[in-house]
Amino acid sequence: MNVDGVFPSAFDQIDRQSKDICSAHIFTWKDNNEEEKRSDIRYQISEEMGAIKAAVGDTVLTFLWISCASTLGLATSFIANAVGIQDLPWPPLFITTALVFVLVFVFTFLGDALGGASFNPTGTASFYAAGLGADTLLSMALRFPAQALGAVGGVLAINEVMPQQYKHMLGGPSLKVDVHTGAIAEGVLTFIISFLVLVIILKGPRSPVLKMLLLSVVTVTLVVSGSVYTGPSMNPANL
Structure with a gap:
């Protein structure tokens, strides 16, 4: 038996198999690496498109919110006059609370329909800071200017369509004290409403209707409390 002829051929076969295995591993690694790169690119594109969609939704929702919220005082006055309770101190507050509840209900539905759109930069920042939602720094950078x-746009639109005799009844925040006092009041009230909104949404009742009612009561209460200072705004979009 020719030993010299057997062992070299066996070694050659093992060497070829080893090379084939190494080549297969290299190609597999390259394929996996390319697939990871493609996945990263797809994720980045998806993230950018999601941020753009969120910004567009925020623009539309904020436009509608400002247009409607500016007429709360006017609507409250109309209803109070129609019922004959315009001279009483407390009933108009209940009317305003009911109107805010309706607005919150409608705009919650619209926000969900628009993919989680928001009309309040304060709320967007609060939920981002709390680690809630899918916002990123990119989406935040786009959503704030969009709001x-x-x-x-909402202010310009409502001023354009509102009859002249009712324009003085359009509500909005305005500085009624010195700048420093107004800034402190806005900071405190914004902190309170942001905290209470998070508590109501995260720890509040399970019923969405009760949550909206609590949000409406909190909003009206803080607006009345801050009315002697700045209006108040508690929402940079209202400014």
Whole structure:
């Protein structure tokens, strides 16, 4: 038996098999690496598209919110006059609370329909800071200007369509004290409403209707409390 002829051929076969295995591993690693790169690119594109969609939704929702919220005082006055309770101190507050509840209910539905759109930069920042939602720094950087743009559009639109005799009844925040006092009041009230909103949503009742009612009561209470200072705003989009 030719030993010299057997062992070299066996070694050659093992060497070829080893090379084939190494080549297969290299190609597999390259394929996996390319697939990971493609996945990263797809994720980045998806993230950017999601941020753009969120910004567009915020623009539309803020436009509608400012247009409607500006007429709360006017609507309250109309209803109070129609019922004959305009001279009483407390009933108009209940009317305003009911109107805010309706607005919150409607805009919650609209926000969900628009993919989680928001009309309040304060709320967006609060939920982001709390680690809630799918916002990123990119989406936040796009949503804030979008909400401001929607707010400006809403103000211009409501001023354009409102009859002249009712324009003085359009509500909005205004500085009624010195700048420092107004800034402190806005900071305190914004902190309180942000905290209470998070508590109501995260720890409040399970019923969405009760949550909206509590949000309406909190909003009206803080608006009345801050009315002697700045209005108040508690929402940069309202400014």
